[in-house]
Amino acid sequence: MLLNFTYDQLPGRVVFGPGKLDQLGAEVQRLGAERALVLCTPEQVGQAEAAAAQLGQRCAGLFPGAVMHVPVEVARAARDEARRLGADCAVAIGGGSTIGLGKAIALESGLPIIAVPTTYAGSEMTPIYGLTEAGIKKTGRDARVLPRVVIYDPLLTLSLPGRIGGPSGINAIAHCVEALYAQDANPIISLLAEDGIRALAGSLPQVMRQPDDVAARSQALYGAWLAGASLGAVGMALHHKLCHTLGGSFNLPHAETHTILLPHATAYNYAAAPEAMVRVARALGCQHAAQGLFDLAASIGAPLALKDIGMPETGLDRAADLAVQNPYYNPCPVTREGVRLLLDNAYHGRRPA
Ligand code: NAD
Numbered sequence: 001m002l003l004n005f006t007y008d009q010l011p012g013r014v015v016f017g018p019g020k021l022d023q024l025g026a027e028v029q030r031l032g033a034e035r036a037l038v039l040c041t042p043e044q045v046g047q048a049e050a051a052a053a054q055l056g057q058r059c060a061g062l063f064p065g066a067v068m069h070v071p072v073e074v075a076r077a078a079r080d081e082a083r084r085l086g087a088d089c090a091v092a093i094g095g096g097s098t099i100g101l102g103k104a105i106a107l108e109s110g111l112p113i114i115a116v117p118t119t120y121a122g123s124e125m126t127p128i129y130g131l132t133e134a135g136i137k138k139t140g141r142d143a144r145v146l147p148r149v150v151i152y153d154p155l156l157t158l159s160l161p162g163r164i165g166g167p168s169g170i171n172a173i174a175h176c177v178e179a180l181y182a183q184d185a186n187p188i189i190s191l192l193a194e195d196g197i198r199a200l201a202g203s204l205p206q207v208m209r210q211p212d213d214v215a216a217r218s219q220a221l222y223g224a225w226l227a228g229a230s231l232g233a234v235g236m237a238l239h240h241k242l243c244h245t246l247g248g249s250f251n252l253p254h255a256e257t258h259t260i261l262l263p264h265a266t267a268y269n270y271a272a273a274p275e276a277m278v279r280v281a282r283a284l285g286c287q288h289a290a291q292g293l294f295d296l297a298a299s300i301g302a303p304l305a306l307k308d309i310g311m312p313e314t315g316l317d318r319a320a321d322l323a324v325q326n327p328y329y330n331p332c333p334v335t336r337e338g339v340r341l342l343l344d345n346a347y348h349g350r351r352p353a
Contacts, residue, residue: 005186010127010232014225016152018214021116024054024091027149031112033089035060037082039101041067044094044118047156051093051116060085066098068254069132075104082111092147093156095119095168096254103129103145115147118157119164120172120200120220121255122228124150137248146232152225154217162208166300167255169204169220172227173197173293174258176283177266178237179230180276183329186234190279193230197283199223201296208300238323238330239265242339245322246311256309259302260349263294264342267352272332290352305349316343 015023028036037060040048045064052059063081065074078101082090092102093116100123102113107129115124127146130139157165176193179185200223206216242265243257267290270277277289286292294304303309320340328334345352 003187006184007186007188008233010125010146010229012125012146013149014152015149016222016225018153018155018218020151020153021051021054021156024051024114024116024151025056025058027114027151028055028058028089028091031089031114031148033112034058035086035088036114037078037085037087037090037105038062039066039078039090039092039098039105040064040094041098044098047118047159048093051091055091060087066092066094066101068097069137070097070100070104070130072131072133075101075131079105079108082109087111089114091116093118096121096123099123099147100130102147104131106145107142110144113145113147114149114151116151116153116156117221117224119160119255120168120224120227122172122175122224122231125225125228126232128232137244139244150225152221154214154221157217157221158212158214162211162301164255165211165220166204166208166297166302167253167259169200169207169224169300170262170293170297170302171255171258172224173200173296174239174243174262175227175231175236176200177262177276177280177289177293178239179234180279181237181269181273181331182234183237184234189230189233192226194279194283196223196226196230197280199226201284204296204300235329237328238268238332238334238339241328242319242323242342246306246319249319249322250311250315252306252309252311256303257306259297260304260306260309261342261346263290263297263352264346266290266293267345268338268342269331276331288352294351306343306347308349311347313347316340316347319343
């Protein structure tokens, strides 16, 4: 194979292992910071307080107001609080919503972010931010929002319930699948992406069976790291665009939408990206990439049909219209007819043929 690629490697420090939250104070100190603002959702105040206890004198305060999709009002309130407290860094402990709030602060102030992810969404490894104003989510890329340090502590994921953790893991696999057929794919990211699928697919069923299995939790979080690194390094395609459209226009839950659409987007691109499909199937240990992804989601009890997560059947036409409005890269040309059929299959939860 003739190699031909450009690869921008992102900076960042990763600290990984059970109990590594204990290192938070030392990491803040290492950044030369003295007043950390700790961010979390209202549901994760307990974990944020544990982080604050770790920080001791270096904790300036807690902002427990993170919510899904980073509304601008919440971002503004968090920035005001950081300013009021004289914070010189922010610690975001939680899933993509909390890390997204950290990014919103960094975007304006340049404050360094330490991310402590507790789901598998992968935002901690990307320079991508999102902000929602008047119901419209805008995303962008900016080097300032990339966390300086990421602490992956699998013990913090023990409390992640299966109904959130399963779809979150498949959301991570979606980053890997699309990285393998990205327009700007490169051999290093493809290694990470394939191994990310292997680690997640190999551990998620055990995580669901035995949620306190720290080794399985570690494997899943390791896969999430690889998936986040893949998402941060190369461009995504049809699958991510469709999820963004459905999430934004029909207010569908993020990880579940990814979980349902992924087998169908994979089937859509199956013939156009044969090398990627071989790698996905190899990592899943199955014959057919799209069917393997469907079977994995089914095996962990994740939702399989858009009709089960609040998508109205009457919205499928509008979703197909929106999805083809702005042209973008995809291995297989994006047609309205093709997308409409994909959405119909996803709506009913059919196993890809
Ligand atoms: P989330 O952050 O919204 O978390 C979902 C719920 O799970 C929250 O209530 C949270 O408090 C709870 N939770 C998280 N970890 C927990 C744990 N260990 N124990 C108990 N409860 C826990 O969900 P998410 O799927 O991680 O993130 C989704 C958001 O992230 C979306 O807005 C998406 O657009 C964004 N995202 C951004 C990027 C990026 O690169 N910018 C990447 C992926 C996702």
